[in-house]
Amino acid sequence: MSNQYVAKSRRLRSTIYSSRIENQGVTSYTIYNHMLLPAGFGGSLEETYNHLKNYVQIWDVAAERQIEIIGRDAYQLVQLMTCRDLSNAKEGKCYYCPIIDENGGMINDPVVLKFNSEKWWISIADSDVMLFAKGLAIGKNLEVSITEPDVNIMAVQGPKAFNLLEKIFGKEILDLKFYNYKYYNFKKTKHLIARSGWSKQGGVEIYVEDSKSGLELYDLLFEEGKEFNVKPGCPHLIERIEGALLSYGNDMGINDNPFECGLEKFVNLENDIEFLGKENLIKIKENGINKKLMGVKINLEKINLRSSIDLQIDDKKIGEIRSAVFSPTFNMVIGIAMINKPYFITKDKFDIIIENKKYKGEICDIPFV
């Protein structure tokens, strides 16, 4: 497989950290919400995986943009877009929410932060949720203002994350609960910090609104983190697939509904709330789904997946693999695949053809065990 450089331009927006991570040796980028998101810092995938699982990393995840919804009808609009019941949402908590269209198709899978009933942030995956929200608000005459404020998230991830954070923010930060957020002082600037992040190794995401203070904090995290072997990093393919963290655009899209994506616990059909696609989701729940995201394990020592590949039984397509990587833990390739009915129940063995060679694989539950 050949490699190509990223052609940089203003349209592929840099973050406030880009010049720092380029000095620190970032070697590859992906693009996420029209913005540069680091994808590698040299070293093998397995080396950086081991580092993330043992130490602490600082990630430039500013591409995880915020959509700010403010105004009298803010709650109504946010609720309209998600099948998760937010009527009792609390300030200080983060909510993972499927955003769906009128058919129940996935448009995004953000984390939603409530500040008060008239101010919300939607911390989005890679699609223009702002345009969807704007269209809905205009069409329904809602009294809201919808913008993308310049918030640049940096994540602190890894088992040593809280050792490092404690040095800077004091013991207080240790009390922050999972999927909660709170403001913490760094020198004279308040920073919103949430106990969240796109790894299973623990840590926080710092929603930097004050760039100057944020960059000072970034530098200090590396200075104070030396004793914990801190390194720059980024969401990690092995770690996220092993942890079954879904990736919008890779594992799921507008033609998949939350049930098919295994997100049924974020679908609230019983309550008296209004959201798009509710009737369709009720029907789907009654009739059952025809495909489902499952894990797969394949007898292979490496894979470079850049588009989906069909999975077959006796030359008949039974699903497609959408993300995959060699897992050091399982010592084979593991992946996330959309599997047709009834194979997501029967979990038969399948064939996959890669570079004209046929390999055997099996369907399994996620998270992987």
Next chain:
Amino acid sequence: MSNQYVAKSRRLRSTIYSSRIENQGVTSYTIYNHMLLPAGFGGSLEETYNHLKNYVQIWDVAAERQIEIIGRDAYQLVQLMTCRDLSNAKEGKCYYCPIIDENGGMINDPVVLKFNSEKWWISIADSDVMLFAKGLAIGKNLEVSITEPDVNIMAVQGPKAFNLLEKIFGKEILDLKFYNYKYYNFKKTKHLIARSGWSKQGGVEIYVEDSKSGLELYDLLFEEGKEFNVKPGCPHLIERIEGALLSYGNDMGINDNPFECGLEKFVNLENDIEFLGKENLIKIKENGINKKLMGVKINLEKINLRSSIDLQIDDKKIGEIRSAVFSPTFNMVIGIAMINKPYFITKDKFDIIIENKKYKGEICDIPFV
């Protein structure tokens, strides 16, 4: 400036041509509508520029996605999104249309194709117009279906484009007028071909719906094009800036309105049509604009612009440059800049600081002369 590779994944969608252009030596990509768009094929920028201006190139511009709007209210929805009067739009013609929000801010600048009043394609620049259209349609209860069909455009651009096209499609193709489209037979498959493209060198865009036939056509264009020195190519930074072809996301965005972008000829405020932002645009027209896209010329021999840079007079910001390149024609750096009032009228000389050095520049009209 350091270079980084593109980290490929299913989310950054490949096109039907990706494997071909990678065999042909594509060296860099940009991402456009969540899809790979080639940005270079080796050789200096000036070499590929000279080639485009003298011969013929085939471009994989499949990232220019189509949003298909079908249904009883299709015209109403398309018109709602653009300030250009489409009430008399004709089948067989292409319409460059600013898509704007309720404030008049630019959301996209696509080419719109009408098939009939109940079927339209919006050939989009880099933002999720589908989500905006869906939000509006849901909010206003419009009877439409909105999808992204799998259309993969290849462009044939350059002064020898029609010599090549004539060999394949016959003399008939020579009669196709600028910004018109028509179906042409290639073997037994019909292909929609429009006389358009993102260069000023002439040529067409082939909207490939039948991938198999499209790939056969792609290969034949290279075979038959040998005598015209055909090469693979892509939208070209020098050529497009010299030609003042605006790039959404680079030169303009949601905080700019069509008047500020010099697109007043695509704003129809007199007619009795309903579209978003109309009242605001009427006010803006009355009050005049506070900033405008202009050309700039700078005494510099090279530039690598990846974000906007302030332009100053006596240390005061008078605008920002958003795209720039060294132009062989003008033998200096030229660029597209958003210039504040009154400087877009007075066109004073300015300073620009690049890597701690100060350079002189001047404001000029676009197109450049």
